[in-house]
Amino acid sequence: MLSRRQKIIIIAVFALLVVLYTGAAATGGGSGQGNAGGHQGGIVGWLGGVFGQPPAVAKADLSAPCLSQDTLTVKGSCTVTVKKSTQDTRRLKLHAQAAVTVTSRAPQGTDIVTADVDADKDVSVTVDDKGGDIVITCPGDSCVVTLP
Amino acid sequence: MERLKTPFFFVSVAAMILVVLLETGSRFLLAGHDVGAQLAGQAQSLGVAVPAGAQSPPGLGIGYLALVDVIALFTLALMGSGLVLPQRLQGRVQAIATLIFAILLILGALVLLFIAIAKLILMVTLFFAFPFGTIAYLIIWGFFPRGTTTILLSLLMFLKLVFAVFLLLAQPRFVQNKGLVLLTLTSLVCNIVATFLQGIVPVILVSITDALAAILFAIVAIIWAIVLLIGSIPGIVRALQTTAEAAGKRPMQLLNPVPALRRLVSRSLKRA
Numbered sequence: 118m119l120s121r122r123q124k125i126i127i128i129a130v131f132a133l134l135v136v137l138y139t140g141a142a143a144t145g146g147g148s149g150q151g152n153a154g155g156h157q158g159g160i161v162g163w164l165g166g167v168f169g170q171p172p173a174v175a176k177a178d179l180s181a182p183c184l185s186q187d188t189l190t191v192k193g194s195c196t197v198t199v200k201k202s203t204q205d206t207r208r209l210k211l212h213a214q215a216a217v218t219v220t221s222r223a224p225q226g227t228d229i230v231t232a233d234v235d236a237d238k239d240v241s242v243t244v245d246d247k248g249g250d251i252v253i254t255c256p257g258d259s260c261v262v263t264l265p
Numbered sequence: 266m267e268r269l270k271t272p273f274f275f276v277s278v279a280a281m282i283l284v285v286l287l288e289t290g291s292r293f294l295l296a297g298h299d300v301g302a303q304l305a306g307q308a309q310s311l312g313v314a315v316p317a318g319a320q321s322p323p324g325l326g327i328g329y330l331a332l333v334d335v336i337a338l339f340t341l342a343l344m345g346s347g348l349v350l351p352q353r354l355q356g357r358v359q360a361i362a363t364l365i366f367a368i369l370l371i372l373g374a375l376v377l378l379f380i381a382i383a384k385l386i387l388m389v390t391l392f393f394a395f396p397f398g399t400i401a402y403l404i405i406w407g408f409f410p411r412g413t414t415t416i417l418l419s420l421l422m423f424l425k426l427v428f429a430v431f432l433l434l435a436q437p438r439f440v441q442n443k444g445l446v447l448l449t450l451t452s453l454v455c456n457i458v459a460t461f462l463q464g465i466v467p468v469i470l471v472s473i474t475d476a477l478a479a480i481l482f483a484i485v486a487i488i489w490a491i492v493l494l495i496g497s498i499p500g501i502v503r504a505l506q507t508t509a510e511a512a513g514k515r516p517m518q519l520l521n522p523v524p525a526l527r528r529l530v531s532r533s534l535k536r537a
Contacts (some may be wrong), residue, residue: 119437127433127440130450131426138422138457142415144464150303151467153392153399153407154310160477161470165393168386206390206398223315223401224391230400231314243391243398 171206171243174199176264178248179209189262191217191255199248209242209251215260220252239265271348273435278345280428281338284421288331291417292323300408307403307469311396319403321410322472325381325479326459327417332374332486333455336493337428337448339366357507360500367494371487378483385476392473406472411463418460425453444496448489455482 119127157165176187183195189211199209206224213234220231224245234240242251253262298321308315343359350358391402429449432439439445458481462474 119433119440123440131429134453134457135422135426138419138460141457141461141464142419144461145411145415148464148467151469152310153307153403153469154312154395157392157470159466161389161392161466161473164385164389164473168389169393171390171394171398205387206394208394208398221397223404224398225387225401226404228315228318228401228404230397232312232396241394241397243394243401 171208172204174207174209174244175202178202178207179264187264189253189264190259191253191262192259194252194254197251197253199244199251201248202246205246207244209244210239210265211242211253212239212263212265213237213260214262216256217260217262218254218256220254222249269348270435273431274345277428277431277435278338278341280424280431281334281341284334284424284428285331285338287417287421287424288327288334291327291414294417295327295410295413296321296323298408298410298413303408304403307407308400311400313396313400315400315404319405319408321408322406324409324414324472324475325384326463326475326482327414327421329377329381329479329482329486330421330455330459332370332377333482333489334425334452336370336486336489337452339363340445340448341432356500357504360497360504363493363497364501367490367497370490371494374483374486374490378480378487381476381479381483385473385480388473388476392470403469407469409463409468409471409475411468411471414463415460418456418463422453422456422460425449425456429453444492451485451489455485 156162178200179197180200181189181195181197183189183191184197189195189197197209199207211219211234213236216236217234218231219234219240219242220229221242221244222228223230224243232240244251300319300321304315304319343362346358346362347355388402388406391398393399432445432449459475459478462478463471466474
């Protein structure tokens with residue numbers, strides 16, 4: 118049989134575990150839904166600092182009828198094709214001199230994502246190892262997008 | 266010495282079997298809930314448009330808890346083997362089974378550890394690649410079913426407490442087995458860690474902390490598997506010595522194992 122001391126220790130340990138579990142479960146109620154557009158601190162922010170941003174797409178992996186040097190002269194719309202790669206994720210940074218709409222497949226999936234970019238703003242398009250097409254559309258007749 | 270109360274022992278085993286089954290099958294309970302409305306809200310804040318069709322991810326953490334709890338189940342199975350195996354075979358069978366189990370667990374946990382690390386890196390790099398990467402992260406992992414996992418983790422915690430209490434009722438001397446006590450505490454603490462890591466961040470980031478929990482559980486399982494592996498070595502050596510001794514005897518002695526067993530028992534008694 119267990120001694121009185123052993124019984125007290127066992128009951129205390131179980132009670133402590135239950136209290137810890139209840140506390141851990143209760144933390145979930147206060148942390149909310151979150152906002153992906155906001156600044157992320159804490160453990161996730163630290164991980165972001167450790168792993169960093171995806172590498173840039175190599176210029177050699179890009180092809181487009183409207184591409185000349187580092188400039189995309191878009192008349193109506195232009196499709197930039199990014200070749201396949203061994204890297205899981207890559208990033209193509211674009212600088213829009215006039216307002217444009219950028220459409221691309223979401224990396225690691227099949228969903229099509231569209232982003233409106235204001236004039237004189239940058240946008241980073243993330244592509245996965247499969248590469249794919251990035252469609253740039255001008256609201257007007259023509260516009261210029263550069264690869265900074 | 267008190268005898269093992271088998272009904273209590275079987276309740277304990279049943280609770281641990283349920284724990285492992287729930288953990289390994291958790292992905293079917295968690296994945297596939299429609300989260301299109303939440304995704305649309307987040308997409309709007311990112312300034313992008315996406316088709317309204319996303320589902321909740323299965324998560325990694327609860328599934329990886331099985332790596333730790335399967336050790337407790339295996340330990341129970343070893344204890345249970347004492348009820349069916351003849352005493353002369355127990356030591357050898359337990360040592361060999363432990364060795365094989367530990368090796369398989371180390372290999373399996375290592376593979377799963379690398380998968381979890383790769384997923385974590387992918388999640389974090391996508392999340393911080395604003396806005397196309399972020400929205401891709403949200404579509405795949407952004408809406409972790411925290412409510413369902415909290416219920417599941419509470420059920421697991423309850424079953425683990427049932428396992429521990431009924432094991433004590435089956436044989437109070439189990440509390441003197443430090444390895445078993447530590448293993449039970451590890452399992453309970455891992456449950457608390459999973460709950461805590463899923464609760465400290467907003468819902469859209471839970472998949473990341475859940476992957477962290479999965480990495481932690483895989484490491485804990487590897488450490489325990491190494492402990493089991495080392496623990497099985499003396500048993501294996503003893504089994505080999507016994508076999509070698511038996512092989513060195515005359516054929517008649519090999520056919521009649523009684524003298525060898527008598528020697529083994531007297532040696533064990535001397536050691537005790």
